[in-house]
Amino acid sequence: MSQYIVLGVLLLFLGAAIFELRRDYPHEIYGIWYIFFLFFLLFGALYFIAEKENTEVVEALGPSFVAALSAVHHMLTDLQGELLLVAAIVYVGILPQLLTYLFSGLSGSASAPIFVRQIGLIAIWSLIKFMAGLGGILLAQWVAKLYWDKPAPLTELNKAVVFVAFAFATAATQHRYFDRPLEIGLAPGLRVGLDVPLFTEVHRLFTRHRETEVVSTTYDVAKDAAILAATATAQVAVMMARDPSKDAVEIASRVVATVAAIEAATREANESAAQKKVAEREISWRFKHVTVRVRGKTLLWHLENIQKLTNPDIQPAERELLREEYRKKYLWWWRKGESANRSEGKPVDKPQESPGAPPQKTDIGSS
Known part of the structure; x- marks a missing residue:
C-alpha cells in the first residue's frame, strides 16, 4: 500500500x-x-x-x-x-x-x-x-x-x-x-522580478575601465501603451487588494489619467496591429530595482475590464460579477485574507446567498 x-x-x-x-x-x-x-x-x-x-x-x-x-x-x-x-x-x-x-x-x-x-x-x-x-x-x-x-x-x-x-x-x-532574474508570480500573467543593487554596483566597479555599450532605442507605440496599461493594472490590483469593498468608480478615478494616456497612445497606431503585437509579447515594466513582467493577453484583458469599470452606464450586477472575477482569478491574497477572517471568526465582506436564490444585484459601493 x-x-x-x-x-x-x-x-x-x-x-x-x-x-x-x-x-x-x-x-x-x-x-x-x-x-x-x-x-x-x-x-x-x-x-x-x-x-x-x-x-x-x-x-x-x-x-x-x-x-x-x-x-x-x-x-x-x-x-x-x-x-x-x-x-x-x-x-x-x-x-x-x-x-x-x-x-x-x-x-x-x-x-x-x-x-x-x-x-x-x-x-x-x-x-x-x-x-x-x-x-x-x-x-x-x-x-x-x-x-x-x-x-x-x-x-x-x-x-x-x-x-x-x-x-x-x-x-x-x-x-x-x-x-531570468529572481521573480515572484503574483497572478496569472503577472510576475515581479527583483534586482540586487549590490551585484549591480560590483559589476559597475569591475568594469569601470570598459567602454559603455551604446544601445539604440526605438519608439514603440504598442509597447508604450502596454507599459501604461501595466501601471493601470497594478493600481487597480493594489486598490482592490487593500479594500475590495471600494466602489469601482472610486478605483477607476485613481487610474483615469493612465487610461487616458493609454487611449492616446493606441490611437496613434493601427489598433488591431497594436493589440496583436501586445498580445504576442511579454512586457517588462521596470522601476529602480524591480521589474514587472506582464503577459500581453493579460494586459488586454485588464484594459477591457478597466473600460467597463469606467463606463457610467454599466449595470450594478455586471460590475459585481467583474469584481468577483478579479477576486477569483487575480487576487489570491484577498482570498487568503478572507480565509484568515473566517478562521478568526471575523465577518467576511461578501454577500450571503441562500440556495436557489437569484444572485444579489448589489452595487460595488454597497458591499
Whole structure:
C-alpha cells in the first residue's frame, strides 16, 4: 500500500511540473515526452525479447551485438557518468570565465562572461534528456516483466516515474529561477522580478575601465501603451487588494489619467496591429530595482475590464460579477485574507446567498 501512496505522490509531482511549463513552454513538454517514449519503445522491444528468452537485454539481438548494446545501455543508464559530464561542461565552460571576471575585476578591466546562459542550458538539458530517456528505459523493463508474468515490483515503476518527473521539474525550475532574474508570480500573467543593487554596483566597479555599450532605442507605440496599461493594472490590483469593498468608480478615478494616456497612445497606431503585437509579447515594466513582467493577453484583458469599470452606464450586477472575477482569478491574497477572517471568526465582506436564490444585484459601493 505504501508504494501506491508513493506512486500517487510522484504523479502529483509530475503533474505540477507539467502545469508549470504548459503555458509558456509547451514545446519543451512535447520534447521531454518524445524522448521518454522514444527510449520506451526502443528498449521495450529489446526487453520484450530478453524477458521472453530469459536473457540480459544486451543479449537480445544475439552475440554479435552484445558489445555495442552494452556500451549504449551503459551510456544511457549511468547516472553517475551523466552527472560527471554535466559537471565537466560547467567546469570547463563557466568556471574559467568566472575566475577571469573576478581577477580582472580587481583592476576594473572585467567583461561580463559570455555564453554562460548557453553553456548552462546545454548542461541542464543534457541532464533532462538523460532523465527522460532513463525513465522510458525503466518503464519498458517493468512493462516487459509484467507482460510475461514475471515479478514486476511497483518500486521499479516508481523509479521510472521519479526520473521523468524530475526531468519535467528540472525544466520548470530552470525557467522559473535561472532563465531570468529572481521573480515572484503574483497572478496569472503577472510576475515581479527583483534586482540586487549590490551585484549591480560590483559589476559597475569591475568594469569601470570598459567602454559603455551604446544601445539604440526605438519608439514603440504598442509597447508604450502596454507599459501604461501595466501601471493601470497594478493600481487597480493594489486598490482592490487593500479594500475590495471600494466602489469601482472610486478605483477607476485613481487610474483615469493612465487610461487616458493609454487611449492616446493606441490611437496613434493601427489598433488591431497594436493589440496583436501586445498580445504576442511579454512586457517588462521596470522601476529602480524591480521589474514587472506582464503577459500581453493579460494586459488586454485588464484594459477591457478597466473600460467597463469606467463606463457610467454599466449595470450594478455586471460590475459585481467583474469584481468577483478579479477576486477569483487575480487576487489570491484577498482570498487568503478572507480565509484568515473566517478562521478568526471575523465577518467576511461578501454577500450571503441562500440556495436557489437569484444572485444579489448589489452595487460595488454597497458591499
